[in-house]
Structure formats: C-alpha cells, structure tokens
Amino acid sequence: MVLVETKQEQERAVLAGVHTGSGDPLKDTTEESIAELARLAETAGAETVGVLIQNRPSPENATYLGEGKVEELLAACQSLEATLVIFDSELSPIQLKNLEKILGLRVIDRSMLILDIFARHAHSSEGKIQVELAQLRYMLPRLMGIGTQLSRLGAGIGTRGPGETRLETDRRHIRRRIHHLQEALSEVRKHRELLRAGRKSDKSITVALAGYTNAGKSTLLNILTGAEVYAEDKLFATLDPTVRGFSLEDGRQILMIDTVGFIRKLPHHLIEAFKSTLEEISLADVIVHVADGSNPEYLQHIQVVSGILAELGAGDKPVVLAFNKADAKPEDLELPASLPGATRTVSISAHTGYGLPDLIDAIADVAPGKKQAFTLKIPFTQGALLSELHENHPILNEDYEPDGTLVEVLLDAKEYNRFKPYLKDKE
Numbered sequence: 025m026v027l028v029e030t031k032q033e034q035e036r037a038v039l040a041g042v043h044t045g046s047g048d049p050l051k052d053t054t055e056e057s058i059a060e061l062a063r064l065a066e067t068a069g070a071e072t073v074g075v076l077i078q079n080r081p082s083p084e085n086a087t088y089l090g091e092g093k094v095e096e097l098l099a100a101c102q103s104l105e106a107t108l109v110i111f112d113s114e115l116s117p118i119q120l121k122n123l124e125k126i127l128g129l130r131v132i133d134r135s136m137l138i139l140d141i142f143a144r145h146a147h148s149s150e151g152k153i154q155v156e157l158a159q160l161r162y163m164l165p166r167l168m169g170i171g172t173q174l175s176r177l178g179a180g181i182g183t184r185g186p187g188e189t190r191l192e193t194d195r196r197h198i199r200r201r202i203h204h205l206q207e208a209l210s211e212v213r214k215h216r217e218l219l220r221a222g223r224k225s226d227k228s229i230t231v232a233l234a235g236y237t238n239a240g241k242s243t244l245l246n247i248l249t250g251a252e253v254y255a256e257d258k259l260f261a262t263l264d265p266t267v268r269g270f271s272l273e274d275g276r277q278i279l280m281i282d283t284v285g286f287i288r289k290l291p292h293h294l295i296e297a298f299k300s301t302l303e304e305i306s307l308a309d310v311i312v313h314v315a316d317g318s319n320p321e322y323l324q325h326i327q328v329v330s331g332i333l334a335e336l337g338a339g340d341k342p343v344v345l346a347f348n349k350a351d352a353k354p355e356d357l358e359l360p361a362s363l364p365g366a367t368r369t370v371s372i373s374a375h376t377g378y379g380l381p382d383l384i385d386a387i388a389d390v391a392p393g394k395k396q397a398f399t400l401k402i403p404f405t406q407g408a409l410l411s412e413l414h415e416n417h418p419i420l421n422e423d424y425e426p427d428g429t430l431v432e433v434l435l436d437a438k439e440y441n442r443f444k445p446y447l448k449d450k451e
C-alpha cells in the first residue's frame with residue numbers, strides 16, 4: 025500500500041471581538057484574551073492573519089460587531105485571504121448565522137475553537153465521549169431553524185468531531201446521540217468510582233494537579249513521579265487524568281493526578297461534560313494549584329482557576345499554590361509570598377528541579393495523616409509492640425537502655441494516641 029501524505033492548507037484566521045471596558049478582564053475582550061485566542065488558533069492549526077477589535081459598550085445583538093465594523097471585517101477578510109473568522113466570545117445562534125451570511129466565510133467562536141482542540145487531543149474513550157457530548161450540546165441550539173447546517177459539515181476547525189461519527193443535522197438524531205453518550209459516560213463514571221474506591225482502601229492520599237493550561241502540570245507530574253505524560257508547549261495538551269504514585273519520607277503514599285487545564289471563558293458545556301474527569305479534583309485530599317510564575321498574567325490565571333475550583337465544589341480543600349517556571353521568571357516580575365485561598369505557597373521549576381523539596385514539604389504539611397517524630401520507650405516485655413513498630417512505621421533511630429528499647433518513630437495523630445503511654449518524655 026502506498027501512503028500518500030496529503031498536506032492540508034493551513035487555515036488563515038482573522039480574530040475579532042468587542043472590548044466593552046466592563047471592568048471584568050476575565051470576560052471582556054482584551055489584548056491578553058486576543059493573544060490567548062491566537063495561541064488557541066495556533067494550537068488548532070490556524071495562522072492568525074489579522075485582528076479586529078471594536079470598542080463599544082456591549083455587542084450588537086444581530087451581528088456582534090456594529091454594522092460598519094462588520095463591513096470593515098469583510099474587507100479585511102477579503103484582502104487578507106482569510107478562510108476563517110474566530111470571535112473571542114461565545115456567539116448567539118443568530119449572530120453566528122448573520123455573520124456567516126454577510127462574511128461568506130466559516131465563522132466560529134472561542135468555545136467552538138476550544139471544543140475543536142479538545143476533540144483533537146482526546147485519546148481515551150472517556151475523553152472522546154465527553155468532548156462529543158459538549159460539542160453536540162453546543163451545536164444543538166445552533167442548528168435550530170437556520171440554513172447553515174451544511175456549511176458545518178466537512179473539514180476545518182470547528183467541524184471536527186472526536187470520532188468517526190459525523191455531526192448529524194437532524195436534531196432528534198442529535199438528542200438521541202446525546203442520550204446515548206450520557207449513558208456511556210455514566211458507565212465510565214462507575215468504573216472511575218471503582219478505581220477511586222480502590223485507592224481509598226489502600227489509604228493513599230490523593231493530590232490533584234490543577235491549573236491554567238500550559239502552566240506545567242504534566243511536566244511536574246513527570247519529574248515528581250517519573251511518569252511519561254505528554255507535556256508540550258500547547259494549550260490543552262492533557263485531557264485524560266493520569267495517576268502516579270510516590271511516597272513521602274514518613275511513609276505516606278501519595279497518588280498524584282494530572283488533570284485537564286483551565287482557561288478563561290471555558291465553555292460551560294465542557295465543564296459540564298468533563299464533570300467525571302474533574303471529579304478527580306473535587307474528591308482529592310489536596311490540590312496543588314500550578315501557576316505559570318513566568319507569565320505576567322499569573323494573577324488572572326489564578327483567579328480563573330480558583331473560580332472553576334469553587335464551581336467544582338473544591339473550594340475548601342487545602343491548596344498548595346506552586347509558582348512554576350521559576351527558571352524563566354522575568355527579573356522584574358514580583359510574585360506574592362502568599363495569596364488568600366492558598367494554604368501554602370512555593371516557588372518551583374519543573375525544568376530545573378528548583379524548589380521541589382519545598383513543594384513536597386508543603387504537600388506533606390497539609391496532607392491528612394501528617395506524621396511527626398516521637399521517641400518511645402518500649403519495655404522488653406512488649407516484644408510484639410516493638411515488632412509492630414518495625415513493620416508498620418518509619419523508624420528514625422533505635423537505642424537500648426537497661427529497661428527497654430528507645431525508638432524514634434514517625435507517627436500521625438491517631439497512632440500518637442495509641443502509643444502515648446510509651447512516650448519517653450512522659451517519665
């Protein structure tokens with residue numbers, strides 16, 4: 025068989041948005057959100073050839089941009105030979121339909137772009153189901169009574185499905201598919217619950233890595249646990265949670281879970297659809313919030329992540345905030361020593377290994393079952409107790425006295441209560 029490589033022409037995208045100056049930089053179109061949109065476009069395989077931002081108090085109902093600006097956008101698209109227009113905010117079904125008609129080009133919005141990247145990066149069956157579910161829920165209202173269905177089929181960003189299944193134009197058919205996917209997902213969820221129950225029964229402590237996309241979560245998991253998770257300078261490189269274990273010095277077992285990254289204006293359908301994956305975060309004992317400490321935008325990123333964590337019901341968990349990429353931090357960028365909402369704050373580099381012992385210490389400090397060193401004196405008559413200590417607890421030191429064995433051992437609060445009668449300093 026001869027394999028013929030077909031090279032697809034790169035899409036040429038014009039980015040567009042409305043800057044309302046509403047004062048909420050996480051929802052508005054700003055220089056940063058447009059720069060991020062360009063990176064998203066790049067990750068999806070499109071080249072940004074132009075940007076158009078209109079200043080107006082609120083988007084126009086029918087066409088998002090004002091009439092004059094739409095004309096300007098049309099002219100720009102023609103002269104730049106654009107193949108695609110990407111809006112920075114979610115478009116209503118009407119806006120989408122009108123804009124496609126006026127511009128004569130494929131129009132997508134930030135949500136569709138993110139969904140498209142997720143569709144490309146989904147590998148596990150769970151990931152694929154979740155992405156398709158989010159895509160269909162997003163598409164459904166946008167297929168109602170409009171004539172653009174056909175233009176949504178075929179190749180190109182915003183049209184890709186996760187599997188072989190083509191998006192069906194028939195609403196009923198889509199509803200049926202959504203129902204089917206929901207059932208499949210609940211099966212997967214059961215499987216996940218079983219896995220989790222297994223972890224709980226082996227008394228491991230679960231630590232979830234959460235954070236903005238591209239902050240370095242997967243790189244950190246790899247360096248801490250020797251995992252080989254795909255990490256790349258790409259947005260949403262990780263979709264599937266990977267779990268790897270390591271032990272703390274006091275013997276506690278940690279299971280660290282890598283998770284999907286967050287971004288501002290994350291489509292709500294995605295959060296909904298990814299609930300079963302994201303549950304790994306809300307059920308963890310500790311959250312390590314990885315932030316890119318070399319990015320001047322770090323505070324906004326932290327805000328977005330904290331918001332989503334709260335939405336997932338994980339707002340009250342102990343959080344270790346890890347400012348990553350210390351090796352690349354610009355000299356004039358100041359990082360706070362602590363932030364509200366973070367139990368501990370550390371500075372690290374997953375590339376050079378800088379600060380990792382501090383990170384481990386912080387995790388050990390906030391994780392349940394923290395152990396401390398105590399010196400016990402076990403009378404020689406209690407041989408069984410001594411063997412038990414040896415078998416189940418990390419021993420730091422051992423010495424013999426005429427009336428018993430002195431053992432320096434690490435104990436958590438519960439174990440401490442049990443061995444309290446043998447504390448040496450009680451004498």
Ligand SMILES: Nc1nc2c(ncn2[C@@H]2O[C@H](COP(=O)(O)OP(=O)(O)OP(=O)(O)O)[C@@H](O)[C@H]2O)c(=O)[nH]1
Nearest residue numbers: 238239240241242243256257260261262285374375
């Ligand atoms: N300079 C520097 N780059 C880093 C560091 N840690 C990670 N990176 C780079 O940052 C990029 C993103 O890393 P990932 O580990 O894929 O980030 P992530 O948080 O898992 O991203 P998503 O899975 O997309 O959410 C990669 O190019 C890494 O090599 C670091 O400590 N210093």
Ligand SMILES: [Mg+2]
Nearest residue numbers: 241242261262
């Ligand atoms: Mg990752």
